[in-house]
Amino acid sequence: MPFSLLSPPSPSPSLVSPTSSSFSSNRFFIQKRFIRTIAKASEDDDDKPAFNPFGFVTDNPSSRSAIQLPESPAEDGNVGQMLYRIEDKGKEYGSYIKSGGFRWFVRETGSPESRCGTVVFLHGAPTQSYSYRVVMSQLADAGFHCFAPDWIGFGFSDKPQAGYGFDYTEKEFHEVFDKLLDTLGVTSPFFLVVQGFLVGSYGLTWALKNQSKISKLAILNTPLTISSPLPGLFQQLRIPLFGEFTCQNAVMAERFIEAGSAYVLKLEKADVYRLPYLSSSGPGFALLEAAKRANFKDINSQISAGFASGSWDKPILVAWGISDKYLPQSIAEEFQKGNPDIIKLKMIEGAGHMPQEDWPEKVVAALRVFF
DSSP states (O other): OOOSSOOOOOOOGGGGOHHHHHHHHHHHHHHHHHHHHHHHHHHHHEEEEEEEOHHHSSSSSSHHHHHHSSGGGSSSOOHHHHHHHHTTTTTEEEEEOOOOOOOEEEESSEEEEEOOEEEEEOBBOOOOOGGGGGHHHHHHTOOOOOEEOOTTTTTTSOOOOTTTTOOHHHHHHHHHHHHHHHHHHHOOEEEEOOBBBTTTHHHHHHHOOOOOGGGEEOOOOOOOOOOOOOOHHHHTTTTTTTTHHTTTTHHHHHHHHHHHHOOOOHHHHHHHHHHHHHSSSHHHHHHHHHHHHHHHHHHHHHHHHHOOOOOOOOSSSEETTTTTTSHHHHHHHHHHTTTTHHHHHEEETOOOOOOHHHHHHHHHHHHHOOO
């Protein structure tokens, strides 16, 4: 039976008397019963781990050396020193580019003269383009010119406050992406690779409106059908007040990645995913605004219908990490049935929600064959 450590259980009406003496007697009886209940619960829980009020930031193995409370806090430094340790991490192949009034962080490998064409990679929430670093490097070696931007509000790109030029709506994400492509000089048609929730889905809805700009489309684990489940993180972000608390969890991104995979991130990788959320409140509030404004059911409906037979005729590869804890394999299979002549399905064993992070070599192999 659940109970609170803050106060004893409320007495039933039969135990309460209008006289002060009988009330005191009953209160003494209630307190004794409450103490016995706690003692019994303590005996039952002796074999369980003690409750840790900081468990939400310490139960992730990859986060422990940077986040958990040290034995001697005064000797371990502070958040500022932690940021100094990791602030230069995770910017491989990247540079800052001004476009549409915002500063984007964009990774680039290969060159415009690459013989195999241009590939644009779009990440999902709550992550960043860092997840594509290995795939980009290996595809560049194979002759491709690759770009991977951090969406506005994510990673190392600008994170404007909602209401001041950017409100994190689907329409605005599409508009700034159009401008970024012009700034980068990406000529159509190009190869597009998309993965992930929310802004990853916006990459697919952008593709539906710009089919002529795409040569081939590769989709890694992304919501594709009306039946696609929504992870708890995005549900929590939409709850008033609780969402504000959730979005400021500095280890949110790495925990989201690990929860969708069979693997634990190495500390040096976790540092990069953590860095934007640790360095300021901006990324968290950007994610919060985007999640609050997203109509997830409508987005999934657009994607399911838009890529079905008769609506889409460009080649599609669905490269699916079969160990995804958020999106089961059946989502990819159901999506393929909607346009079987156009959609090819490649299952990636050993990979979870982010195949490009879990097993980039297999993703590269699948993309090279497809492109």
